[in-house]
Amino acid sequence: MDLQSYKGYLRYADVALRLYRSKESMLAYGCAFQNTDEPKVKSYCLKQMAQCSRFSEWGCVFTGDEMKNIPSDLLSHIVAPWNTELRTAVTDFDLSPTLSLPSKEALFLYSDMQPPFQKLPRFFRWLVPFQFAIMSTPRDGHDISLLNSPHLRIRHVLTLTEEEPLPRAWFTGTGIKHTHLPIPNEHPPTIEQMDLIMRLFEDDALPLLVHCGGGKGRAGTVAACYLVAYGFRKPDGDSRQPVMSANEAIAALRAIRPGSIETSQQEAFVLKWCSAIWKRQHVVPPLLPEPLPTPLSVEGELNAENDLFVLVGLPGSGKSWFSKAILARHSKGWLHISQDESGSRAISETEIGRRPLGRVILDRCNTSAADRRNWLRLAAWAKSPVCVWFDYDRDLCISRAQNRPDHPTLPPGGRVRNAMDQMEKAFVKPSLQEGFKAVVTIRSIAASQEFVLRLSPAVKLYKYPRTPHLLNLGAATDDDLVGDSSVGAASGHVVITEKVLPNNEIPPLIL
Incomplete structure (x- = not known):
């Protein structure tokens, strides 16, 4: 099978879909999308990927069976990270998911590590693909590194557990923001806390991942409130009324995440949140402006x-x-x-x-x-x-x-x-x-x-010590220091390096 062009990927994807191998089919359609410039082909790929999403989670997130069923000789051809164009196109779907996975179903992420399939924290799911994800508490810094992988690219983690926030060291160097909004176990947030959470979706730091202890109660309540406001679509800051009723949102969430929303208090809060949106005619009320600058x-x-x-x-x-x-x-x-x-x-x-x-x-x-x-x-x-x-x-x-x-x-x-x-x-x-x-x-x-x-004390400025240039190749200015080339001159070659490339490769110019 020719996998050097989009046509080869299309044939692979179509065959896999007919064989009910939805994960292979979705990934192959994604490769075809990224290897063509033809609008009709891209549109066809997206349509078929939506069909696959009824039976498989988006992207390189695998169930145990999916992980075992993909032929090893084909795996490397279809697991390339999706580019921004494809992720954006998938996010723009107005698609209500139907895939239901129990909380104990283990999910794995393809990675460059060994072994290549790494287990994700329990109950990971995309609520809105590449915008909003939910799961249980990360176990360690390794879990955060998985969230930072090119297949997920989570940019913000919201912790709802009342215990200590996740260690800062887990996020160092990842580029992932972390917000700790403690909510007591089995309780809902307040209206004001929910407003704060919804404002996080206005930030550029998306996708956002929300977690509580098990990914069902507090995180489930937040997910249901999101569905009330926006449905399964990406956030719209100008929205002024609910998209779903509270009962519709809870039912839709439980259909894909069984066991979500654990207490009657949490259920009642979703109804209260829906009512608040209707009353104020804003999903997220505007913040009051700051005063104009004034002197001390x-x-x-x-x-x-x-x-x-x-x-x-x-x-x-x-x-x-x-x-x-x-x-x-x-x-x-x-x-x-x-x-x-x-x-x-x-x-x-x-x-x-x-x-x-x-x-x-x-x-x-x-x-x-x-x-x-x-x-x-x-x-x-x-x-x-x-x-x-x-x-x-x-x-x-x-x-x-x-x-x-x-x-x-x-x-x-x-x-x-x-x-x-x-x-x-x-x-x-x-x-x-x-x-x-x-x-x-x-x-x-x-x-x-x-x-x-x-x-505060004045900030001290430390000037980097100037060093003379060995040779003036024509770009030196009047204030540059240039060494005396006549001193210590010797026969041989002079190697001039322009810059250091990403892999420490130095392109030499030999005179």
């Missing part, structure tokens, strides 16, 4: 003697971003005290009571004057404290706080609104009379960045 406002005296910076502001006002930006520029010169991170006010009080080696940032809301006075009393060592007030509109703070996936104490939802009500009720505008040497007011991201730079 300073009352009192800022100088090098300032030793304690008490942050004040509602949840979502930007206090933690400011703290992290300061620490990123000069971590050794600062002590960061955060009640959210320590998990205890008592621990924070103990920390601030000790005389520090450097400057201190107290990162908490501190909205009441009495609270601020108490912290200043505990920090008896502070000679020149500064209050940094993040003065933002309540609605903007709520919008920001509802879009923080892994905040340690305020997950998106009702707790954010309750905390906002409590903090706003207790708020008293800070003043110098409280004992501060200065009150700095921040009303924009630009002002926050300005203050970060003001408190």
